[in-house]
Amino acid sequence: MSLWLDMLGTEIRYVQTRSFGRIRIAEAGRDKGETILFQHGINGHLEAYAKNLIALSKEFHVIAFDYVGHGLSDKPVLEYTPLLLAEQLGELMDALGLPSAHLSGESLGGWVSALFAAKYPQRVKRLMLNTAGGLPVVSEKGRADLKNLIALNERNVNNAPTRESVRARLEWLMHEHNRALVNDELIELRLSIYLRPETRAVAPIINRIINRHDEFLIPLEQLKCSPLFLWTVDNPIHDLETARASVARVPGSQLYVMKGDAAHWPQYEVPDEFNTVTAEFFRTGRVSA
Numbered sequence: 001m002s003l004w005l006d007m008l009g010t011e012i013r014y015v016q017t018r019s020f021g022r023i024r025i026a027e028a029g030r031d032k033g034e035t036i037l038f039q040h041g042i043n044g045h046l047e048a049y050a051k052n053l054i055a056l057s058k059e060f061h062v063i064a065f066d067y068v069g070h071g072l073s074d075k076p077v078l079e080y081t082p083l084l085l086a087e088q089l090g091e092l093m094d095a096l097g098l099p100s101a102h103l104s105g106e107s108l109g110g111w112v113s114a115l116f117a118a119k120y121p122q123r124v125k126r127l128m129l130n131t132a133g134g135l136p137v138v139s140e141k142g143r144a145d146l147k148n149l150i151a152l153n154e155r156n157v158n159n160a161p162t163r164e165s166v167r168a169r170l171e172w173l174m175h176e177h178n179r180a181l182v183n184d185e186l187i188e189l190r191l192s193i194y195l196r197p198e199t200r201a202v203a204p205i206i207n208r209i210i211n212r213h214d215e216f217l218i219p220l221e222q223l224k225c226s227p228l229f230l231w232t233v234d235n236p237i238h239d240l241e242t243a244r245a246s247v248a249r250v251p252g253s254q255l256y257v258m259k260g261d262a263a264h265w266p267q268y269e270v271p272d273e274f275n276t277v278t279a280e281f282f283r284t285g286r287v288s289a
Contacts, residue, residue, distance in 0.1 A: 017091040021074030029057030035101040038064040039109025045071030051271035075198040086116040104128040118222040127227040161194040226252035
């Protein structure tokens, strides 16, 4: 199915923020209940949630957005860090008239969400960390995975994006059984974003975030909202051992390991399971085993 058929019924628009320019959002279920803000990973874009917004809008007001410097949002030349993106999240919430909301982020999105929750606990209702970055790595495999990601990233930064390099990065996100999801439409979408001059101007700065991973670790003990760590057995960065160690440091937190085949993009690879777990967690604060 096309991404655009998946998203049929969402409203795509731009929201002006005080300090970060125009931010592109996809929104659905505005007349429903509480708001969930979905946040993508590094070098990503809101279409990472194409398979989730309409399903979850039956019960929730849902918004996915492109971080500043990403997707089709404005791309000022800034010193990009997860802390800066957390401030952009707050300004977007202000612009949308949201004193507080539920947060769900994958990879960089989870990292930023957790930093925001630690600094502004009064603005976060419930928090889902979906294969999140920014966790203290505790295993040899985890350290090797992070080193591999840094090397992969540096190869991409130092060369002009191509169909082949975009395909390789997208396949890295997916479980080997889900490679068919890396189709021409997804590749062309991401490549068209990467080849924009304004994207190429800020990409090297944004990609330094990965190399500076340990400078911006999530202060786990400061999290007050009992997060859900949603993980996969085959996550290519931050293994299950790392996730379990982080859960042990946050009282009241939970770990849910996806049952379907998924790697770094469970919301896209196994959307039915992801949507069921997400709805249950944001409705009740708990998930079934």
